[in-house]
Amino acid sequence: MSKTKCNHCHLEFDDSVMIKEKDLNFCCKGCQGVYHLLKDDGLDSFYDKLGNKTINPPIEVDDDINRFDTKSFEEMFIHTTEDGFKQIDLIIEGIHCAACVWLNEKVLYDTDGIIGADINFTNNKAKIIWDESTVKLSDIIKKIRSIGYNAYAYDASVADEQAIKSKRDYFIRMMVAVFASMNIMMLSVAKYTGFFTGMDEEVRSYVHLGEFILATPVLFYSGWIFFRGAYYGLKNRILNMDFLVSSGATLTYIYSLFILFGAKGESYFDSVAMIITFVLVGKYLEVIGKKSAVDTLDKIKGTLPLEATIVENGIKKSIPLNSIKVGDIIELRSGEKVCIDGFIISGEGNFDESSLTGESLPIYKRQGEKVFSGTINSDSVIRYEASKTYKDSTLNSIVTLLEDSLSSKPKIEHKANEVSKGFTITILSLSVLTFLVWYFLGIDLGFNYDGTNHFEKSFIVAISVIVIACPCALALATPIASLVGISELAKKGLLFKEAKYIESMAKADTLVMDKTGTITKGELKVKKMRLLDDNIHKLNLLYSVLEASTHPVSISVKKHLEKELSLETKEIFDVKQVEAKGIKAKYKNVDGKLFHLMGGNIELLKDSGINYKFDSNNTVYLFAINRKVIATFELVDEIKEGAKELINDAYSNGLDIIMLTGDNEKVASKVASKVGIKTFVAGINPIQKAEYIKQLKEAGKTVIMAGDGINDSIALAKSDVAIAMGNSSDVTISVSDVVLLNNSLESLLKAFKISRRTYKFIKQNLTLSLVYNAITIPLAMAGFVIPLVAALSMSLSSLLVVANSMRIKQKY
Numbered sequence: 001m002s003k004t005k006c007n008h009c010h011l012e013f014d015d016s017v018m019i020k021e022k023d024l025n026f027c028c029k030g031c032q033g034v035y036h037l038l039k040d041d042g043l044d045s046f047y048d049k050l051g052n053k054t055i056n057p058p059i060e061v062d063d064d065i066n067r068f069d070t071k072s073f074e075e076m077f078i079h080t081t082e083d084g085f086k087q088i089d090l091i092i093e094g095i096h097c098a099a100c101v102w103l104n105e106k107v108l109y110d111t112d113g114i115i116g117a118d119i120n121f122t123n124n125k126a127k128i129i130w131d132e133s134t135v136k137l138s139d140i141i142k143k144i145r146s147i148g149y150n151a152y153a154y155d156a157s158v159a160d161e162q163a164i165k166s167k168r169d170y171f172i173r174m175m176v177a178v179f180a181s182m183n184i185m186m187l188s189v190a191k192y193t194g195f196f197t198g199m200d201e202e203v204r205s206y207v208h209l210g211e212f213i214l215a216t217p218v219l220f221y222s223g224w225i226f227f228r229g230a231y232y233g234l235k236n237r238i239l240n241m242d243f244l245v246s247s248g249a250t251l252t253y254i255y256s257l258f259i260l261f262g263a264k265g266e267s268y269f270d271s272v273a274m275i276i277t278f279v280l281v282g283k284y285l286e287v288i289g290k291k292s293a294v295d296t297l298d299k300i301k302g303t304l305p306l307e308a309t310i311v312e313n314g315i316k317k318s319i320p321l322n323s324i325k326v327g328d329i330i331e332l333r334s335g336e337k338v339c340i341d342g343f344i345i346s347g348e349g350n351f352d353e354s355s356l357t358g359e360s361l362p363i364y365k366r367q368g369e370k371v372f373s374g375t376i377n378s379d380s381v382i383r384y385e386a387s388k389t390y391k392d393s394t395l396n397s398i399v400t401l402l403e404d405s406l407s408s409k410p411k412i413e414h415k416a417n418e419v420s421k422g423f424t425i426t427i428l429s430l431s432v433l434t435f436l437v438w439y440f441l442g443i444d445l446g447f448n449y450d451g452t453n454h455f456e457k458s459f460i461v462a463i464s465v466i467v468i469a470c471p472c473a474l475a476l477a478t479p480i481a482s483l484v485g486i487s488e489l490a491k492k493g494l495l496f497k498e499a500k501y502i503e504s505m506a507k508a509d510t511l512v513m514d515k516t517g518t519i520t521k522g523e524l525k526v527k528k529m530r531l532l533d534d535n536i537h538k539l540n541l542l543y544s545v546l547e548a549s550t551h552p553v554s555i556s557v558k559k560h561l562e563k564e565l566s567l568e569t570k571e572i573f574d575v576k577q578v579e580a581k582g583i584k585a586k587y588k589n590v591d592g593k594l595f596h597l598m599g600g601n602i603e604l605l606k607d608s609g610i611n612y613k614f615d616s617n618n619t620v621y622l623f624a625i626n627r628k629v630i631a632t633f634e635l636v637d638e639i640k641e642g643a644k645e646l647i648n649d650a651y652s653n654g655l656d657i658i659m660l661t662g663d664n665e666k667v668a669s670k671v672a673s674k675v676g677i678k679t680f681v682a683g684i685n686p687i688q689k690a691e692y693i694k695q696l697k698e699a700g701k702t703v704i705m706a707g708d709g710i711n712d713s714i715a716l717a718k719s720d721v722a723i724a725m726g727n728s729s730d731v732t733i734s735v736s737d738v739v740l741l742n743n744s745l746e747s748l749l750k751a752f753k754i755s756r757r758t759y760k761f762i763k764q765n766l767t768l769s770l771v772y773n774a775i776t777i778p779l780a781m782a783g784f785v786i787p788l789v790a791a792l793s794m795s796l797s798s799l800l801v802v803a804n805s806m807r808i809k810q811k812y
Contacts, residue, residue, distance in 0.1 A: 007035055068137040075322050075391065077153040078137070081129060085115055088137065089154035090126045092119060092144060103147060111135060111143055125154060170225075170280075177222035177277040180214040181270075187211050188270040208260045211269035219253055223276040247428060249276055255463040263460075308339045311383065321390040328386045332377045340386045341373050341393050347382030350551075351375045362552070364581075379577055427466065427777070434781045435462035464780040468773075481765055481805040485758030488809060492750045495739040504721045505738075505752060506759035510701040511650050512693060512715070515661035515671055517708035518725055519745075520637040524552060526560035527618060533630040536567075541587055542623045542631055543567040545599045548575050549583050554599070557621050557633050572597065578604055599623040642746035643675040649749055651676075653756070656701075660689050660715070690714035706748065723748065754808070761808050765801045772800070 003012040006027040019026040026035065067073055079087045092104060101119045104126070108117035113134030119126040128140060144151045191207045223246065230243035249272045256267035307318040311329045324330070324340050332338060338351075350362035353375045362378050365371060371384055373393040438458035486496050496502060516522050531539070539561075546558040547569050561567060572585040582600015589595070598604055601620055605612050612629050614620060621633040650657050659680035661668050668682035681692065693715045696703050705712070705719035716722035716736055724736035725743050740747050779785050 065138045065141060068141055072322075073153075075389075079391075085129050086132050086137070087127065087129045090128060090151045091154050092124050092126050093150040093152070104144065104149060107143060107147055108140070111140065114140065126151070173222040173225065174277075174280050177218045177273065177280050180218045180222075181273040181277040184211050184214040184270050184273045187214075191267075205260075208256075208267045208269070211267055212256070212260050215253065215256075215269035215272045218273045218276050219249055222280055223249060225280070226276070251431075251463065251466045255459070255466075258459070324386055324390060326386055326389060329383055330386055331381070331383050332371075333381050334377060334379055336377055338371045338373050338375050338377065338384075339393075340390060341371065341388040342384040342386045343368060343370055344382055344384045347380055349380030349382055350378040352378055430777065430781060431462045431465040434465050435459060438462070438783070461780070461783050464783075464785050465777060468776045468780045468785060481758055481762045481801075481808060484805045484808045485754055488754050489751060492747050492754070494747055494751045494754075496737070501721050501737045502755045502758050503762065504702065505704060505755035508702040508704045508721065509654065510656045510658065510696055510703045512658045512660060512696070512703060512705045512719065513677075514707035514712050515659055515668060516637060518706050519640060519643050519659065519671060519675060519677075521640055522637065522708065524556040524619060524635040525638050526557060526633050527636045528634040529560065529564070530632045531630070532632070533628075535630075538625055538630055539565065540567050540570050541572070541595065541597055541625060542599065544569045544572050544587070545583055545585055545597050545623065548572065548585065549577075549599070551582075553619060553621050553635060554583070556635055560633070578607075581607065596626050597624075605629070639671065639674055640745050642744060642749060646745045646749045646752075647676045649752065653752070658692075658696075660684060660692060686712070686714050690718045693718040723751075758808055761805055765804055768800055768804065 002015050004015045004018050004025050005012050006018070007024045015025075024035070074086075077088055081087050105117050105119055108114050108128065113131045114128065115131060116129035117126065130137070130140060141151050187207050187210050191204065191211075226246040226249075230246045234243065252268050253272045256269045256272065259267040307320055308324060309316055309318055309331045310324065311331055316331060321339055329345065330340065330342065334349075344365060344367050346367065348364070348366040350364055351371060352362050353372065370387070371377075435458050438461050439455065485502050489496055489502075513519055543558065543561055546554045546561070549555075570587060572587045575583065575585040577583055578600065581604040582598060584604075585597045587595045587597060598608060599621065602612070602614055602622065605622060605624060608627070610624060610627050610629070612622070612624075614622065614632060616634050619635040621635065622629055623631040647657060657677050657679065659668065659672055659677045661671075661680070661682050662684060665682045668680050672678075672680040684692070689712065693703055693705060697718070697720070703719045704721045704723060705716050706723040706725065707713075707716055708725040716724070721738060722736040723738045723740065725740050738751065740751075776785065
């Protein structure tokens, strides 16, 4: 029985089951309805864009469509914009080409009540904004399903699955290309050697055949992504790098086929394989970057518990975070994370806010003071009243801002890409023009192509233009110099996630730095120790009290004593932690004498009735026995080695330097003065840091940001180049573009120097490749260059670029 193609989905079915309508055929009423829907709405040009591709028939999903309009769904996935409209991120299933994106956007924009509908083809993610008074979300989902697609709320697990799939696909394509290229180059060595030493024609033909077998899967399987990218670029009237690669490789492949099937000359299948392989490796690195971004968001979201304990009428119960309402009473035990922002109504204690502020010292909070989601209750049981919902909480706001920053981070184009836009069409035009002139005018400048007819002769000259201008040198100009630069940086303990950040660092005009852990070491050190009683027995009691505490100040004092003295612990008892103040304990000696011990801050002594005056701008630890102070310690966060040198170099190279910190004005001013920073902003939170970076960029600045804590992650993501110190959190390292593995500011200084030198050689390489093309292309057009010489010349230009790039390793 004959098969008939459906006029909508283009799938073929038996003619007997088709719905006939004049000259039209439909496989079902759904396709028939969509066809007329598009035609009536003037969207039938979709079929021209679709071409011969097939699409899915209208979707009928057996689920409760009304669930999209429920309150719980809205709380979980829907946001309200500043204008009062609703917004959601959807994954649209079934999109496989630009025509699908065009159709969905057109249909959605033509739906009453929809304000915005933007679809990202790379991840099938759609941002929909609508007026709920005009249209319901369930109606929007129905609309999408009616034209053959399905939609569901964006979920990180779905994005992760797609990222893994994309990474696997690129890896397989890359490995096929690498394997084939390694083998084809061995054959090429024999072929080019045989050209000068003499090789039997039969042997040469076998070499050509072997190269053809290896190059074909590289071009059509591994290189498929470039053909696809070139196609979509052309659909949008853009000549991109994919078009440059695919056109050069394809035309070289076609010429090589002529040689394989009997024409005189040398094949260039090796050039085809190497072009595809080299550029594909770069593509694979981009895919890894996208997967890393998805992992980053999951890590941040994983820092909060899934449930919280609320208290209603004296009864405790655990409920999901998104079910917590403003005004709910939440109980927080020692060691637990704050899940929702709120105000303490009972209890008091220390809170570790380093995940938000980057500051190492815990903050003591009492009744009426505010606590923030993501911080940790260190040492007591408290109850607090929720002042926000989960969706509006501090940490969730950070996640949302970070996700937006990662998805919208601009990609800096290399000089090669900028030049190649015009270069590609120019070379192709010159090649076509050369062929037409030689073929129709019969130009012959005396070069004898033995065994070729007039067409082959013209074709060989035209291909010589393509081969000699093949974008190898132009394509190598930036990546090879960047590769050398990256290897040098790695030797200095610097990891650049992508080569493009070398250029960005070289061109930057603003350096923004966090204070704690970036400019300073982020570790409290004893600056001044005063022993009012150096009796070793009493100092052993001090050491014993310090041993019983896990507070950062106690740990730092304990480490200092271990370096200075040889002490031992005594058996103390009745140890009591005094919240946010210190520790109390007792000790009995062999004679039965009782000693009352206390170690902590000045507040601990005052609460015990000890009137001891001690003025200091630093963090203080005091130790008393039987109400008498016997030791005092002042602690500071030390400046990192190399900080002054880095600041001086940055200023001398025209960079503006700004220090951002959550610490107070007094401490910030002291640190800025020590290292020579002229501009600083103190007392700001993570969101304010990110907003500050955004304002700098809106003012036209190219911003480098260096930080170390989760509190810096949003600001890092907003910057042009994000630099994470070696002691950074996993989240910060994931968001960053550059990681200082050894946590040294001296390494950061070297990063600037090597980046500037590398960028200088990138520009030199681009100049070399363009000068080479300006000289050799006219010679090829005139017929003075046969394809073999063109290939050797092309290789020579590439070698020049590589040799010049090696000079980066010299003194910098």
